[in-house]
Amino acid sequence: EAQVTQNPRYLITVTGKKLTVTCSQNMNHEYMSWYRQDPGLGLRQIYYSMNVEVTDKGDVPEGYKVSRKEKRNFPLILESPSPNQTSLYFCASSQPGQGGKLFFGSGTQLSVL
Amino acid sequence: GQSLEQPSEVTAVEGAIVQINCTYQTSGFYGLSWYQQHDGGAPTFLSYNALDGLEETGRFSSFLSRSDSYGYLLLQELQMKDSASYFCAVRGVSGAGSYQLTFGKGTKLSVIP
Numbered sequence: 001e002a003q004v005t006q007n008p009r010y011l012i013t014v015t016g017k018k019l020t021v022t023c024s025q026n027m028n029h030e031y032m033s034w035y036r037q038d039p040g041l042g043l044r045q046i047y048y049s050m051n052v053e054v055t056d057k058g059d060v061p062e063g064y065k066v067s068r069k070e071k072r073n074f075p076l077i078l079e080s081p082s083p084n085q086t087s088l089y090f091c092a093s094s095q096p097g098q099g100g101k102l103f104f105g106s107g108t109q110l111s112v113l
Numbered sequence: 114g115q116s117l118e119q120p121s122e123v124t125a126v127e128g129a130i131v132q133i134n135c136t137y138q139t140s141g142f143y144g145l146s147w148y149q150q151h152d153g154g155a156p157t158f159l160s161y162n163a164l165d166g167l168e169e170t171g172r173f174s175s176f177l178s179r180s181d182s183y184g185y186l187l188l189q190e191l192q193m194k195d196s197a198s199y200f201c202a203v204r205g206v207s208g209a210g211s212y213q214l215t216f217g218k219g220t221k222l223s224v225i226p
Contacts, residue, residue: 033214040121042200042218043156058213090155100146100204100214104155 002027006091006105013081014113021076021108023091029103031094032074033058034066036087037107043090049074050096081112115139115205117217124223125191133186133220135201143204145177145184150219151197159186159199188222196224 004025013019025032033048035058045058049068063085065077074093078085088109092102117137125131135145144163148156160168162177162184174187188195198219205213 035216040218043202043216045213045215048213056213059215100144100161100202101158102146102148102156102214104157106155 002103004091004093004103004105006089006108008108009106010109012111012113015082016080019078019081019110021078021089021091021110023074023076023105024072025074025093025103026072027093027095027103028071029093029095030071031096032068033092033102034064034074034076035090035092036060036085037090038087046076046089081110083112086110086112115203115213115215117201117203117215119199119201119217119220121218122221122223124225125188127191127193127224127226129191130187130189131191131222133188133199133201133222135184135186135217137182137184137201137203137217139182139203139205139215141205142179145175146202146204146214147173147175147186148200148202148216149197150200156200191224193224193226196222198222 007022030051034046035043044060047066049055091105094102119135146161147159150156160175167176172189177184200216200219202216
């Protein structure tokens with residue numbers, strides 16, 4: 001089954017404790033991206049990647065890191081999480097030429113205390 | 114940069130037709146997408162317009178006017194299960210030559226009996 005898999009689904013952590021949210025897709029998509037969703041603000045892009053070893057900042061990249069060492073994986077790293085990073089995070093992938101059709105993971109609800 | 118405007122809330126009666134508008138400003142333009150998101154769920158792709166005109170997919174249609182930087186999503190024969198948030202998203206061009214997908218803040222549609 002074609003899917004984007006994010007883990008974990010829920011995460012509670014404390015300020016400053018490094019964490020990684022994993023994202024994997026099995027559709028051989030070139031394009032992957034991370035979004036955060038906050039009430040009233042919609043989906044805001046954090047980082048995106050056009051292909052392996054090619055990443056670029058989205059609209060809200062501060063406090064986040066990403067890497068794209070393999071085509072299928074695109075982890076999101078918070079080196080020193082802060083409470084303002086408490087949010088719902090979505091990973092998504094697509095294939096260029098598919099008309100902007102993103103496939104989303106199930107989301108990760110992160111709480112930073 | 115890119116920005117999108119859509120109404121925050123819309124209420125409509127079951128069986129009726131509703132139109133959700135989206136206006137955008139973007140540097141470079143590849144297309145306008147629409148996504149549906151139910152509470153607690155991930156966004157799912159509905160439609161994509163790269164060229165002017167109407168695209169129809171079952172009960173849902175999407176329209177684009179590039180000269181007016183405007184599009185809309187039309188939902189016909191509304192059903193209770195259509196109660197959800199709807200996001201428009203635009204593909205633009207970043208300075209690096211790759212592309213970003215920017216979302217509007219979403220329109221919460223409530224379908225009432």
